[in-house]
Amino acid sequence: MITNRTARLLVCSFFLAAGGMLNAADSQLPIPHLHGVFPTGVKQGGSVVVEFVGDNFTDPKSLYFSHKGFTTELIPEVKGTPAAKDKPEVKTIPAKFKVTCAADVPPGQYDVRFVGKLGISNPRTFTVGDITEFIETEPNNERKEANRVELNTSINGRINASEDVDFFVFKAKQGQRVIVECEAWRIDSKMDGVMWLYNSDGKLMASSQDEDISSEKRDPFFDFDAPTDGDYYIKITDFTYNGGNGFFYRLKVSTLPYVDFILPTAAAPGSTVPITFYGRNLPGGEKTDFTIHGRPLQKLTQQVAVPADPDTALGLRYSSLVRPGTTVLNGMEVRVKSPDGQSNPKLLSFSALPQFLETEPNDSREKAQRIEPPCAVSGQFMKGDVDYFVFKAKKGEKYTIAVYAMRIGSPADPDLEMLNEKGEPGATSQDFTENIGQLRFSTGNLDINYVHPVGADGDVTFRLEHLYRQNQGGPQFVYRMEVEREPEPDFRLVCSPIHEIHMDSHEVYQGGRERFDILVWRMNGHNDPITVEAKNLPKGLSAEPIIIGKEVKWGTLIVTAAPDAAIGEGEFEVVGKSKIKVKDKDGKEVEKEIVRKARGGTIVWDTVNTNALARMTRSLVLAVRDKVPFTLTAAPTELKCKPGEQLTVTVTLKRREDMPSPVQITGAGYQLPPGMEIPLTTIEKDKNEAKVLIKTDKMKEGVWSFTISGDAQVPVDKRNIRCVYPSNIIKITVEIPKEVPKEKPKEMKPPEKKK
Numbered sequence: 001m002i003t004n005r006t007a008r009l010l011v012c013s014f015f016l017a018a019g020g021m022l023n024a025a026d027s028q029l030p031i032p033h034l035h036g037v038f039p040t041g042v043k044q045g046g047s048v049v050v051e052f053v054g055d056n057f058t059d060p061k062s063l064y065f066s067h068k069g070f071t072t073e074l075i076p077e078v079k080g081t082p083a084a085k086d087k088p089e090v091k092t093i094p095a096k097f098k099v100t101c102a103a104d105v106p107p108g109q110y111d112v113r114f115v116g117k118l119g120i121s122n123p124r125t126f127t128v129g130d131i132t133e134f135i136e137t138e139p140n141n142e143r144k145e146a147n148r149v150e151l152n153t154s155i156n157g158r159i160n161a162s163e164d165v166d167f168f169v170f171k172a173k174q175g176q177r178v179i180v181e182c183e184a185w186r187i188d189s190k191m192d193g194v195m196w197l198y199n200s201d202g203k204l205m206a207s208s209q210d211e212d213i214s215s216e217k218r219d220p221f222f223d224f225d226a227p228t229d230g231d232y233y234i235k236i237t238d239f240t241y242n243g244g245n246g247f248f249y250r251l252k253v254s255t256l257p258y259v260d261f262i263l264p265t266a267a268a269p270g271s272t273v274p275i276t277f278y279g280r281n282l283p284g285g286e287k288t289d290f291t292i293h294g295r296p297l298q299k300l301t302q303q304v305a306v307p308a309d310p311d312t313a314l315g316l317r318y319s320s321l322v323r324p325g326t327t328v329l330n331g332m333e334v335r336v337k338s339p340d341g342q343s344n345p346k347l348l349s350f351s352a353l354p355q356f357l358e359t360e361p362n363d364s365r366e367k368a369q370r371i372e373p374p375c376a377v378s379g380q381f382m383k384g385d386v387d388y389f390v391f392k393a394k395k396g397e398k399y400t401i402a403v404y405a406m407r408i409g410s411p412a413d414p415d416l417e418m419l420n421e422k423g424e425p426g427a428t429s430q431d432f433t434e435n436i437g438q439l440r441f442s443t444g445n446l447d448i449n450y451v452h453p454v455g456a457d458g459d460v461t462f463r464l465e466h467l468y469r470q471n472q473g474g475p476q477f478v479y480r481m482e483v484e485r486e487p488e489p490d491f492r493l494v495c496s497p498i499h500e501i502h503m504d505s506h507e508v509y510q511g512g513r514e515r516f517d518i519l520v521w522r523m524n525g526h527n528d529p530i531t532v533e534a535k536n537l538p539k540g541l542s543a544e545p546i547i548i549g550k551e552v553k554w555g556t557l558i559v560t561a562a563p564d565a566a567i568g569e570g571e572f573e574v575v576g577k578s579k580i581k582v583k584d585k586d587g588k589e590v591e592k593e594i595v596r597k598a599r600g601g602t603i604v605w606d607t608v609n610t611n612a613l614a615r616m617t618r619s620l621v622l623a624v625r626d627k628v629p630f631t632l633t634a635a636p637t638e639l640k641c642k643p644g645e646q647l648t649v650t651v652t653l654k655r656r657e658d659m660p661s662p663v664q665i666t667g668a669g670y671q672l673p674p675g676m677e678i679p680l681t682t683i684e685k686d687k688n689e690a691k692v693l694i695k696t697d698k699m700k701e702g703v704w705s706f707t708i709s710g711d712a713q714v715p716v717d718k719r720n721i722r723c724v725y726p727s728n729i730i731k732i733t734v735e736i737p738k739e740v741p742k743e744k745p746k747e748m749k750p751p752e753k754k755k
């Protein structure tokens, strides 16, 4: 089936093939794109001058952080350059700001965005640390030029173009366990770091590239016991010999606690539970038998209180990187604290299910661990390990077996095999590939979500293993398995800017409308309508509630700016509500409303035709700028029909004075209600109205909302820029006439002939 989207991509490829004259994906006025930030962090309570590099940086104004504890001051001698003329993507411009962080901003990672005349940019990660920050000084390309740092320092470095190499040197005492953690990939950098460690004689002690195989952690890492008092050298560069403004990194050289994983992996909101941290340099940590790459792990059990308030319980408050697949989870971060500073964070996900730990040995069908669903089990895949589980079930029941590994930051790629009554292999499930965000927010991952229909009364046995168990495995190959009989339907929302392959942000122009896309996770068979509203919009902005009807996983929220809406930037929220059917205590079906706040999504780096590197944002932000080139208004705003009836919508167009072009009216580039077709219609140069004839032949019963788009060339600085703006929201109710029981047609008797 060719969807609107596919069709649009096909059109896009066609135009690209035809000489790149028109890239269908570029359909907006120029907005700032933030590429690099340097340095990438500041110490709690400190300040630092930060260079921002990107394009469309006309008239730098300020920065926007996802925490209110930052103040920023533009350093005036650096000027941004004018809006890019021919090739906006080519010019990258620096702007400098002094950033001051309040003393009460918790250590962690935040989003920073550039704000200029043309709007607000995509975010970059900015770290608040609790130890000394150091900024590299070039040249440091050889050992003798190494930058000297103290232990317990976060180094801010950048691999410059033309094969830059950076050397650092620090003193350590014999027996100190030193952790060198490079963050690049995880803080929006393009750098694929590689590191070497040398002693004071220049002898190579270690090298590191990808510390483990999970795609979340391509960053290098060292953990070593200093063999003698003395100097130690770190050499770091990009594995592919690339460099530039996007190749920034942080290098934490410390004896601070470092956490590798936690067990159990989840807790229930409103509970206080013991969580065991496994890691290194844990204050008061006990020895364990676990090692990772030969390095011993300690453990430390701490009581963790999980708040019960809905914002926490239904949130995902994890300041470190959250890739798209993980946005289906709720959770919070946990750390180990020490007097000198705190550890890296770990995600503690939320689950109300009874939590258990895996019990080895469970390596055969006979030794399968017996569980009683509903329950959750946290386990590990050691090298070569297989884990069998068994539970009692009745014929006709359906159980969902969900396994979380990649989504909770584990390197494991879980593989599930059901066994039949004779113990023979049955159904298998490898990957949970649902992708709710196409190229821009690809949620596909290697975890499992399998629904098992029970064939007969008795035991259900299955086996879990890491797909590459012959060669890989270890204590850090953690997983969480949840087994539930028909879990309640649920949903999550992700609010994303509309560009499908480029860095983008939410911009609204005075007097105009903008589309904010809402991507939908429909979980456990959820297929009911979801009503979505924007909340706390800046003054002068409004958005009508939309209905994301059944079978739709991509909603379009339309934000309208009044002609006098104040120019500025602000945060907003997007909230979805849906009524689901659940069983009460007595097994009776009842209706329950669930409310979920949308998370933000962003493309980290532009892509062409592969999944973009994307992540969750730490807040939802928009900018208002002047003044929209044209506005579409559609009427009526409510439609009712039976499938097959043709509907007429009148679209009126308001043009900015300098906008003479014709406007094409389409329904392309986003998801329409299933089966709806909006034919291409043109509002000619000197016209302000068109009748759009909507086809409903293939539509089904239900309620949806949709928007109609206008696509036109807009003159900007003596060139034309293609702009697409949506109409207001239209609600459509499709009713299928109830079949009237057919009465037996009365026989038409020929009139009796009068004799």
Ligand SMILES: [Ca+2]
Pocket: 136, 138, 157, 158, 159, 160, 164, 165, 166
């Ligand atoms: Ca450098």
Ligand SMILES: [Ca+2]
Pocket: 138, 139, 140, 141, 164, 165, 166, 167
């Ligand atoms: Ca260097």
Ligand SMILES: [Ca+2]
Pocket: 358, 360, 379, 380, 381, 382, 385, 386, 387
């Ligand atoms: Ca195991």
Ligand SMILES: [Ca+2]
Pocket: 360, 361, 362, 363, 385, 386, 387, 388
């Ligand atoms: Ca096992």
